[in-house]
Amino acid sequence: MASRTDLPKFTVPGLTPAQGSEVAEILQDRLNSLNDLALTLKHVHWNVVGPQFIAVHEMIDPQVDAVREMVDETAERIATLGVPPQGTPGYIVEHRTWDDYAIGRAGAIEHLGALDEVYDGVIASHREAMEKTEGLDDVTNDLIIGQLRQLELFQWFVRAHLESSGGRLSTAGAETEKQAATKAGAAAKGGSKR
Numbered sequence: 001m002a003s004r005t006d007l008p009k010f011t012v013p014g015l016t017p018a019q020g021s022e023v024a025e026i027l028q029d030r031l032n033s034l035n036d037l038a039l040t041l042k043h044v045h046w047n048v049v050g051p052q053f054i055a056v057h058e059m060i061d062p063q064v065d066a067v068r069e070m071v072d073e074t075a076e077r078i079a080t081l082g083v084p085p086q087g088t089p090g091y092i093v094e095h096r097t098w099d100d101y102a103i104g105r106a107g108a109i110e111h112l113g114a115l116d117e118v119y120d121g122v123i124a125s126h127r128e129a130m131e132k133t134e135g136l137d138d139v140t141n142d143l144i145i146g147q148l149r150q151l152e153l154f155q156w157f158v159r160a161h162l163e164s165s166g167g168r169l170s171t172a173g174a175e176t177e178k179q180a181a182t183k184a185g186a187a188a189k190g191g192s193k194r
Contacts, residue, residue, distance in 0.1 A: 008082030015137060017082070023137045024083035026129050030144065031074045031085055032092045033122050038067040040101045040118055044111045052108035052161070063154045070147045077143055102177040106185075112161045113170065113184025114177035119155035126151060162187075 011020025045060040075085035086095075098121060103114045126148050133141040162170045162184055170187030174180035 011082040012080060012137075012139075015081070019136060020081040021083060023133060023140050024078045024081045026132050027074055027078045027081075027140065028083075028086060029095075030126065030129050030147075031071065031078065031087065032096055033098075033125055034067055034071045034074060034147075035087060035092055036096060036098075037118065037122055038064055038071060040115075041067060043101060044103075044115055047103075047105045048108040048111050049105060050107040050109070056108040056112060056161070059157060063157075066150055066154070070150070073143060074147075077140060103181050106181060107188070109161060109188040110181035110185040112158050113174070113180035113182075116155065116158050116162060116169070116171055116184075117174065117177045117180045119151065119158060123148065123151050123155065 007017040007021050008024070009017070011017050015023070041060050041064045045057055045064065048056045048060075071087075075087060078085040101114070101118065103111055126144055130141060130144045130148060133144060135141075159169060164170070170184045171180040172183075174183050
């Protein structure tokens, strides 16, 4: 990414090269996160098992497609700002601030419990990016808000499988993907009161 000492040669009208660089840095972090999310969703799609397999398997693919579109629009916005977007696996791994997805082949509900934790992190970071771009670049801010709308909807789809009729999530209190998967699996088997 361009740093403050290595500013892009151009950016969009209305922003200085320094502002364009700052917005591109914010977006690059979102690009890393969205690329990782798309791969994680596909991993879940391939590795779910159990009675809810087909429902979850088919629910995930449209999310993958939508997140891949978010990846493309984010990378194109970075390029529009005059900065080359970085999308290689090595770059993502080197610059990510989260651990790799922790669940392999598992029941659909366990994956959904873990995926709820993933969405928590992605959405929280998107909200931070929304706050940072507010007033700095309204076009980028609008892009992030639109993505948030979809990400929150996808999390709602996931949570519908984890929620009791009383509105309690089976993963409440979990702090890691593995904890969330364990709690969701136990609740699905009747091992936990919801």
